[in-house]
Amino acid sequence: MLKRISALVLAGLTAMSVTACGGGSGGGGGSITMGFSQVGAESGWRTANTKSVQDSARNAGITLKFSDAQQKQENQIKAIRSYIQQKVDIIAFSPVVESGWDTVLKEAKDAKIPVILTDRAVDSKDTSLYKTFLGSDFVEEGKKAGQWLVNEYKDSKDPVNIVELQGTTGSAPANDRKAGFQQVIGADPKFKIIASQTGDFTRAKGKEVMEAFLKSNPDIDVLYAHNDDMGLGAIEAIEGAGKVPGKDIKIITVDAVKDGMQALSDGKINFIVECSPLLGPQLMDLAKKVIKGEQVPARVVTQETTFTQEQAKQVLSSRQY
Numbered sequence: 001m002l003k004r005i006s007a008l009v010l011a012g013l014t015a016m017s018v019t020a021c022g023g024g025s026g027g028g029g030g031s032i033t034m035g036f037s038q039v040g041a042e043s044g045w046r047t048a049n050t051k052s053v054q055d056s057a058r059n060a061g062i063t064l065k066f067s068d069a070q071q072k073q074e075n076q077i078k079a080i081r082s083y084i085q086q087k088v089d090i091i092a093f094s095p096v097v098e099s100g101w102d103t104v105l106k107e108a109k110d111a112k113i114p115v116i117l118t119d120r121a122v123d124s125k126d127t128s129l130y131k132t133f134l135g136s137d138f139v140e141e142g143k144k145a146g147q148w149l150v151n152e153y154k155d156s157k158d159p160v161n162i163v164e165l166q167g168t169t170g171s172a173p174a175n176d177r178k179a180g181f182q183q184v185i186g187a188d189p190k191f192k193i194i195a196s197q198t199g200d201f202t203r204a205k206g207k208e209v210m211e212a213f214l215k216s217n218p219d220i221d222v223l224y225a226h227n228d229d230m231g232l233g234a235i236e237a238i239e240g241a242g243k244v245p246g247k248d249i250k251i252i253t254v255d256a257v258k259d260g261m262q263a264l265s266d267g268k269i270n271f272i273v274e275c276s277p278l279l280g281p282q283l284m285d286l287a288k289k290v291i292k293g294e295q296v297p298a299r300v301v302t303q304e305t306t307f308t309q310e311q312a313k314q315v316l317s318s319r320q321y
Contacts, residue, residue: 032291033063035083037093039120040071042168042201043229044257048321049094049119049277056280062287071168071200073097077104084111090287094119097170105129114290118279120172127298131290134282134300138173141273142180144306145224145252148271149185152250157190160221163213164196165206165234167226173275174198177226177254194220199230206233214241225253228260228272235268246270256307258319264312272312274304277321 034057038050050066057064065088069075073096083091084107091113095101101122108115109129117133124130153160162185167174178196185191195213199206206229213220214237223238225231231253235245245251245268253260256274263269282300289296307315 031061031063032090032287033065033086033088034287035065035067035079035086035088035091037067037069037076037079037083037091039076039094039096040068042071043203043227043255044259044321045227045229045255045275045277046201048257049279051321052278052280053092053118053283054280056284059281060284060288062284069096071096073100080104080108084108084113087111088113089291090114090116092116092118092283092287095122095172096120096168098123098172098175099170102126102129116283116286116290118283119277132286132296132298132300134279134286134302136173136275136302136304138176138275139180139183141173141254141275141304142177142182143184144180144273145177145254145271146181146184148252148306149191149222149224150188152270153190160191161217161219162191162193162222162224163210163217163220164193165199165209165223165225165230166196167198167201167230169198173254174226181224199225199233201227201229203229203233206230207237208233210234210237211240214238214243220249223249223251225251227275228253228255228257228263228269231269232259232263235263256319257321258316261307261312261316261319264307264309265316267309270309272307274306276302276304 036053041047067079076093076096080091091108102124115130117130119135121133166178194217197209199209223234231251238245238249243249251269252271253269254273254275256272260272264272286296
């Protein structure tokens, strides 16, 4: 969670700087303009992340130029090019997918506008194209999900049939949460992923895909959803099929947004791995340091925890998102 927060904060910082002064001119103590390109509004997590970035920019005195990419890479590339033309001081963004960024990031570098990645990474071999990446360790999140499952079934000899709702195809969290989970459960042949498909991180698609899973796979023991929203959609499908979520089908999700935590408290979800969206404060901090020419770590990881049903009940009333 903290990791993801860090990434987001970094991205936000970068974006803000770019917009304020343009071409890095904000280093002399003037106001900073940051251009920030958000993935979209596909989940409760993303909405909370956007609010954190916007509120933190305001609190930090950074002028924020904000764009919503509606989960399309071409929209983000257009937004980044627009920020370059506007000569913002810093650009921050949360990339929709990992690949295909080198050209536009080189354009920003040539324009001497620093870039911060938030929440999600890019797979570019040229790490000079961005100053820092603030965000979660998604592989570790997947491992935590897998470890809970291994512990839950440690005394069972029977096969465990798992279905997986993946995040957006090609995105860092989808790739890494799948890989981390597989690394942990792969050591025991009783764990079998019998179906795995993207649900695009949305509740509606999570429901739709889970309905298809239930029709084609009558014997499902566990659902692993890459975020709470897809898990919540899947719960509707499970209940619609006459099964009891959390009992007939055990459910593991990632994020820990309030709706997910409520479902965990109610026993419909069994375990949640936290991924915090509140990256704004860290991002603004990073942006200011980058604009001043200070050294920042190449990777800022957010700190995250996990929640059982009892732990969720204890913290539900104080959740900010």
